[in-house]
Amino acid sequence: MSISREASETLGLxxxxxxxxxxxxxxxxxxxxxxxxxxxxxxxxxSDFLVSVLDFLTMDDAWVMAFCDETGRxxxxxxxxxxxxGGTSKTHWT
Structure with missing residues (x-):
């Protein structure tokens, strides 16, 4: 599934x-x-700041679940x- 840049910014906000x-x-x-x-x-x-917010959020599954459950995501x-x-700087090799 892909999300547009605009939708990604909205999610970050x-x-x-x-x-x-x-x-x-x-x-x-x-x-x-x-x-x-x-x-x-x-x-x-x-956008860079919103990436830092999303990176922080995704550090803990419980945080992700709480956020997504509250927002219906x-x-x-x-x-x-x-x-x-984050663009290509977010590429994970594992």
């Missing part, structure tokens, strides 16, 4: 919104990424969207 609504996980993301609360606002339209959508937004 949904993931960011979901993350902002989860106080405990948001602090983990901020600490792991080095992003600030202001970055969440100013970088929301930046397929469990594979966040990874596919991250790959679309």
């Amino acid at each position: 949904q993931a960011l919104t979901w993350l902002v609504g989860n106080d405990d996980l948001l602090h983990v993301f901020l600490g792991a990424s080095g992003a600030s609360v202001d970055d969440l606002k100013t970088q929301a339209g930046n 397929a469990y594979t959508d966040p990874m596919i969207a991250a790959q679309v937004l």
Whole structure:
């Protein structure tokens, strides 16, 4: 299944919104990424930033499942969207 770039950006924004609504996980993301609360606002339209949000989300199956269950997405959508937004730099060899 493929997702368009626009749909991938929308999914990234949904993931960011979901993350902002989860106080405990948001602090983990901020600490792991080095992003600030202001970055969440100013970088929301930046594809590279949305890739970092999706990469963080896909680090844990429980997070993916919680996000997808809440938003009605397929469990594979966040990874596919991250790959679309990341381009060839997201190629996995394993």
